[in-house]
Amino acid sequence: xxxxxxxxxxxxxxxxxxxxxxxxxxxxxxxxxxxxxxxxxxxxxxxxxxxxxxxxxxxxxxxxxxxxxxxxxxxxxxxxxxxxxxxxxxxxxxxxxxxxxxxxxxxxxxxxxxxxxxxxxxxxxxxxxxxxxxxxxxxxxxxxxxxxxxxxxxxxxxxxxxxxxxxxxxxxxxxxxxxxxxxxxxxxxxxxxxxxxxxxxxxxxxxxxxxxxxxxxxxx
Numbered sequence: 001x002x003x004x005x006x007x008x009x010x011x012x013x014x015x016x017x018x019x020x021x022x023x024x025x026x027x028x029x030x031x032x033x034x035x036x037x038x039x040x041x042x043x044x045x046x047x048x049x050x051x052x053x054x055x056x057x058x059x060x061x062x063x064x065x066x067x068x069x070x071x072x073x074x075x076x077x078x079x080x081x082x083x084x085x086x087x088x089x090x091x092x093x094x095x096x097x098x099x100x101x102x103x104x105x106x107x108x109x110x111x112x113x114x115x116x117x118x119x120x121x122x123x124x125x126x127x128x129x130x131x132x133x134x135x136x137x138x139x140x141x142x143x144x145x146x147x148x149x150x151x152x153x154x155x156x157x158x159x160x161x162x163x164x165x166x167x168x169x170x171x172x173x174x175x176x177x178x179x180x181x182x183x184x185x186x187x188x189x190x191x192x193x194x195x196x197x198x199x200x201x202x203x204x205x206x207x208x209x210x211x212x213x214x215x216x217x218x219x220x
Contacts, residue, residue: 136148142171143175145171162195165187166185
């Protein structure tokens with residue numbers, strides 16, 4: 001460490017340091033201030049965007065509840081166009097798909113759900129896939145529904161496994177594969193999943209007349 005005997009020596013040392021490092025110091029300070037201002041601006045911008053998206057989503061809920069389908073469709077599309085990176089875009093997509101179903105446009109509804117299903121939000125993605133499979137069932141696309149469910153990563157759908165098992169059972173019933181349907185329903189039940197109709201579906205498949213049919217088929 002340098003020791004200076006006089007104020008003049010200290011002043012000269014400061015001048016030398018400033019000459020060597022002054023420009024870099026100024027640049028560093030300017031960049032630091034710019035980063036802070038830029039970060040604050042970005043945070044304020046994000047908050048403003050989220051507030052606008054939230055307000056539009058509230059309007060969307062009101063329009064949907066009032067069955068104003070045309071208005072709901074326009075608001076949902078506006079959210080997706082203006083706020084595509086917010087969670088409201090996916091939520092509005094789910095509502096838009098519902099509107100399309102009510103309008104009878106099942107193809108468009110399925111397309112919207114497929115887009116959400118492939119998005120980054122795994123929770124909403126699973127909800128979208130479940131609704132997508134139900135639309136496939138409504139269109140008689142039973143094999144396609146099974147294929148979609150079979151392609152789902154189990155690790156990303158653990159909390160929805162019961163929903164999928166019940167859906168698989170429904171698809172097998174539609175395909176008249178009753179043994180497989182029963183197994184799927186039972187698997188859903190054993191996982192702890194409960195739905196209002198699950199037990200009724202199981203009971204229906206094990207009704208006396210169906211048990212008799214199964215016994216006859218086994219004896220053949």
